[in-house]
Amino acid sequence: MASANQENDRPQNxxxxxxxxxxxxxxSSMDDTHLAHFAEHASIQFYADGDIVxxxxxxxxxxxxxxxxxxxxxxxxxxxxxxxxxTFEISQGECFPLAAMIxxxxxxxxxxxxxDTFCLSIGQAAxxxxxxxSEPFRDFCLRGVSSLLDQVNRRIxxxxxxSIGSSTSLDTPLERYALRNPIVCSPDLPVRKAVARMHxxxxxxxxxxxxxxxxTGIFTLRDLRTMIAEGTGxxxxxxxxxxxxxxxxxxxxxxAFEAAMLMAEHHFAHLCVIDDDHKLIGVxxxxxxxxxxxxxxxxxxxxxxxxxxxxxxxxxxxxxxxxVDAMLAHGADSGQVVKxxxxxxxxxxxxxxxxxxxxxxPGIPFTWLTFGxxxxxxxxxxxxxxxxxxxxxxxxxxxxxxxxKLLPFARKVNDELxxxxxxxxxxxxxxxxxxxxxxxxxxxxxxxxxIDASTPQNLVYSSIFLDMRAIYGPTExxxxxxxxxxxxxxxxxLFQKMLAGNAFQRKPPLTMFRNFRxxxxxxxxxxxxxxxxxxxxxEAVRVFALANGVETANTLERMDELAKKGVFDxxxxxxxxxxxxLIQAIRMRAHQEMLAKGEELTNYIDPDxxxxxxxRILRESFRQAQRLQQKLEVTxxx
Amino acid sequence: xxxxxxxxxxxxxxxxxxxxxxxNLPHPKTPGEQLLTDCRxxxxxxxxxxxxxSKDEVIAIGAVAIRGGIIHLGDQFDLILRRPELDIRxxxxxxxxxxxxxxxGHEIEDALLxxxxxxxGDPILAYHSAFDQKFLEKTLKAQLGYTQPHTWxxxxxxxxxxxxxxxxxxxxxxxxxxxxxxxxxxxxxxxSDALATAELTLVALNKARSEGVKTLKGLYDKLHYHxxxxxxxxx
Numbered sequence: 118m119a120s121a122n123q124e125n126d127r128p129q130n131x132x133x134x135x136x137x138x139x140x141x142x143x144x145s146s147m148d149d150t151h152l153a154h155f156a157e158h159a160s161i162q163f164y165a166d167g168d169i170v171x172x173x174x175x176x177x178x179x180x181x182x183x184x185x186x187x188x189x190x191x192x193x194x195x196x197x198x199x200x201x202x203x204t205f206e207i208s209q210g211e212c213f214p215l216a217a218m219i220x221x222x223x224x225x226x227x228x229x230x231x232x233d234t235f236c237l238s239i240g241q242a243a244x245x246x247x248x249x250x251s252e253p254f255r256d257f258c259l260r261g262v263s264s265l266l267d268q269v270n271r272r273i274x275x276x277x278x279x280s281i282g283s284s285t286s287l288d289t290p291l292e293r294y295a296l297r298n299p300i301v302c303s304p305d306l307p308v309r310k311a312v313a314r315m316h317x318x319x320x321x322x323x324x325x326x327x328x329x330x331x332x333t334g335i336f337t338l339r340d341l342r343t344m345i346a347e348g349t350g351x352x353x354x355x356x357x358x359x360x361x362x363x364x365x366x367x368x369x370x371x372x373a374f375e376a377a378m379l380m381a382e383h384h385f386a387h388l389c390v391i392d393d394d395h396k397l398i399g400v401x402x403x404x405x406x407x408x409x410x411x412x413x414x415x416x417x418x419x420x421x422x423x424x425x426x427x428x429x430x431x432x433x434x435x436x437x438x439x440x441v442d443a444m445l446a447h448g449a450d451s452g453q454v455v456k457x458x459x460x461x462x463x464x465x466x467x468x469x470x471x472x473x474x475x476x477x478x479p480g481i482p483f484t485w486l487t488f489g490x491x492x493x494x495x496x497x498x499x500x501x502x503x504x505x506x507x508x509x510x511x512x513x514x515x516x517x518x519x520x521x522k523l524l525p526f527a528r529k530v531n532d533e534l535x536x537x538x539x540x541x542x543x544x545x546x547x548x549x550x551x552x553x554x555x556x557x558x559x560x561x562x563x564x565x566x567x568i569d570a571s572t573p574q575n576l577v578y579s580s581i582f583l584d585m586r587a588i589y590g591p592t593e594x595x596x597x598x599x600x601x602x603x604x605x606x607x608x609x610x611l612f613q614k615m616l617a618g619n620a621f622q623r624k625p626p627l628t629m630f631r632n633f634r635x636x637x638x639x640x641x642x643x644x645x646x647x648x649x650x651x652x653x654x655x656e657a658v659r660v661f662a663l664a665n666g667v668e669t670a671n672t673l674e675r676m677d678e679l680a681k682k683g684v685f686d687x688x689x690x691x692x693x694x695x696x697x698x699l700i701q702a703i704r705m706r707a708h709q710e711m712l713a714k715g716e717e718l719t720n721y722i723d724p725d726x727x728x729x730x731x732x733r734i735l736r737e738s739f740r741q742a743q744r745l746q747q748k749l750e751v752t753x754x755x
Numbered sequence: 756x757x758x759x760x761x762x763x764x765x766x767x768x769x770x771x772x773x774x775x776x777x778x779n780l781p782h783p784k785t786p787g788e789q790l791l792t793d794c795r796x797x798x799x800x801x802x803x804x805x806x807x808x809s810k811d812e813v814i815a816i817g818a819v820a821i822r823g824g825i826i827h828l829g830d831q832f833d834l835i836l837r838r839p840e841l842d843i844r845x846x847x848x849x850x851x852x853x854x855x856x857x858x859x860g861h862e863i864e865d866a867l868l869x870x871x872x873x874x875x876g877d878p879i880l881a882y883h884s885a886f887d888q889k890f891l892e893k894t895l896k897a898q899l900g901y902t903q904p905h906t907w908x909x910x911x912x913x914x915x916x917x918x919x920x921x922x923x924x925x926x927x928x929x930x931x932x933x934x935x936x937x938x939x940x941x942x943x944x945x946x947s948d949a950l951a952t953a954e955l956t957l958v959a960l961n962k963a964r965s966e967g968v969k970t971l972k973g974l975y976d977k978l979h980y981h982x983x984x985x986x987x988x989x990x
Contacts, residue, residue: 128833130819130950133940161826163957165965186936233935235954 141210143257158243164230187234304357334360381418451702485589492584501540505553617753620656625742647720696741786975798953817945833946916981
């Protein structure tokens with residue numbers, strides 16, 4: 118047996134180190150040759166209790182450590198309270214410092230031996246060899262990196278870190294937060310008694326339930342304040358007359374992120390958590406999601422949603438940027454952050470519309486449409502307007518007459534959105550463009566022409582108009598329209614093939630030799646992360662989504678749906694989602710850096726500015742885009 | 756250094772250890788002002804056919820090197836010697852080296868020359884070093900006619916010298932290894948014991964640094980001072 122012989126050929130101490138490593142992740146799933154490479158290049162160091170192992174004062178981290186015996190403690194100084202806090206503990210078999218090693222920077226945390234400690238370590242060269250050659254090792258590092266990338270920009274605020282704790286994240290299911298045995302009452306209970314019950318239990322809200330324990334309403338202290346201030350009724354009024362009906366509900370398996378998004382969108386401070394039979398299980402308040410409360414998402418959304426002047430809205434935009442920073446620091450992933458940005462942008466757009474309707478109501482109901490990245494809910498801080506209007510022509514009017522009324526209004530809204538930082542669209546894809554302020558009938562005709570006469574120009578537009586969403590006004594007209602469009606595309610194999618061919622044109626920026634292919638125009642080595650990096654994913658996924666009747670416009674959600682429908686292999690879907698998210702994360706980090714330097718935001722980066730591992734991650738993500746395109750190629754025989 | 760490692764790797768694959776220049780072996784170093792933070796120390800352990808240096812023989816050599824207070828696993832020595840003629844019936848149960856291994860071991864002359872080159876004249880540490888010193892000196896003299904005196908230090912003295920009031924429950928390697936919670940992968944395997952001894956040495960070197968002992972000579976003196984104290988107590 119060759120392998121057994123090889124094993125015996127290795128010196129005893131190398132075998133012993135390999136045996137030790139095999140008991141721990143990621144080494145447990147690594148090949149023997151790689152474990153041997155680790156062991157043969159390893160050093161053993163001893164640290165007495167309290168000795169410093171790594172410190173932020175030291176230079177760039179050059180070694181990768183595994184605790185052989187003992188424990189390492191991470192320490193950070195809390196400037197506010199002037200004391201030292203332990204941020205993490207690393208025990209036997211665990212690795213450190215992944216973030217600094219991969220980021221090629223000094224550590225940000227003081228690593229100190231907690232008790233007498235022996236560490237194994239390997240140098241950069243051995244680390245890079247293993248990273249390149251061992252898939253489990255690379256996966257382990259990259260998994261660390263994907264959350265790491267989001268955090269690279271963060272300025273650690275010790276207080277925030279301390280209060281978050283390690284167990285709390287945005288992915289935490291609501292059942293972990295939900296207050297068990299929520300305070301409830303029946304609909305006929307007088308307000309006075311309901312408030313007494315709230316007082317006894319020291320809570321700010323009470324849920325009104327029917328005999329089946331289905332939540333029918335919610336009554337909060339704020340409602341009480343309004344009731345008294347406005348003199349709506351006496352305190353013996355049955356609570357059902359003053360409660361907020363149909364309270365917002367989420368199932369218990371929904372996560373904290375969804376809850377926060379819902380609260381931000383509707384400006385609620387409380388949500389009911391329900392089981393599969395719609396029975397009340399608990400209540401989650403804004404304060405319960407404390408990590409989010411710290412970054413003030415809900416509060417910011419509320420402030421935007423109730424702003425009374427345009428200039429307030431304009432000034433709030435800097436808060437959005439600060440919030441993004443904070444979200445990244447709290448470890449939110451790029452998918453979550455772009456959704457938050459989109460939500461806040463939606464709130465802003467809605468408020469601008471509301472303020473304009475208040476000032477100068479065009480008098481005709483309309484649906485405000487949004488296209489492209491905003492339609493896909495994938496906006497970053499760099500965003501321009503892609504919007505339109507969908508209206509139903511009232512009796513006795515022509516579409517032309519309606520347009521006459523709506524266009525000046527739309528013009529004003531477009532201008533004001535520009536003041537809020539949504540750049541005017543260079544291609545004039547805006548509601549104030551008469552070609553994009555259309556009745557339902559006109560939109561339908563427009564799409565028939567669009568799908569039947571697939572001119573090259575039309576295909577360019579596909580990335581904009583086939584990802585659309587309503588953000589203001591009635592949504593039914595858009596749903597009807599979308600139904601028709603999807604049915605038409607599903608039936609039209611030629612259009613699908615042309616879409617696929619168009620998507621296939623957008624090649625990920627890799628050369629045959631897996632080097633970066635830089636854009637030809639412009640200065641030095643630059644990559645356009647949006648057009649060259651994200652677009653290949655977005656476009657290919659769109660083709661599959663439209664061809665398979667997936668209604669959502671969000672690229673990550675589309676991939677989930679396609680995996681569910683069996684169009685994508687779940688493993689592939691995950692790899693593609695990860696690749697897409699990593700590029701998005703690098704892009705957002707670049708934006709935050711540009712913002713911090715006061716530079717204009719662009720999607721261009723120079724890969725030479727990235728550290729070698731980031732470069733490798735980027736390259737791997739592009740490779741995933743290539744694989745996705747290969748699927749497109751095979752499916753549509755391009 | 757690189758050449759040595761290359762040779763070593765070569766030898767791990769092959770079995771024969773290249774050509775040596777017996778007339779040009781490295782000279783043993785004496786403990787002077789070399790800084791502990793950058794000098795190289797050899798930590799060695801031998802397995803033998805018995806406890807009596809005058810009649811028993813060395814059958815395996817294990818050693819690791821400490822450089823700058825760090826054990827580098829790429830710089831180690833782990834050989835079984837080819838001595839098919841020896842009677843090992845009494846000790847086979849202790850070190851687990853059977854007759855077959857001894858037939859397939861490395862040519863003793865080659866192995867010893869290689870050891871001397873690899874050690875590069877650096878000070879040798881061992882647990883109960885008198886035992887290893889006697890066996891190694893005897894073997895070197897018998898096989899190569901080599902008689903140069905090397906600097907030896909006993910880790911069994913080093914530990915109590917730096918941790919004087921420690922209750923280890925005994926003076927053996929196992930006692931100290933247990934006290935510091937070390938895991939010895941395979942007790943009575945020369946290389947494994949050498950590594951455990953080296954890990955204890957790291958602990959002692961760490962303590963030495965915190966006590967302001969900076970040079971090899973300082974370490975050597977501390978050891979002798981401890982020895983003298985021990986001898987005084989004895990009378």
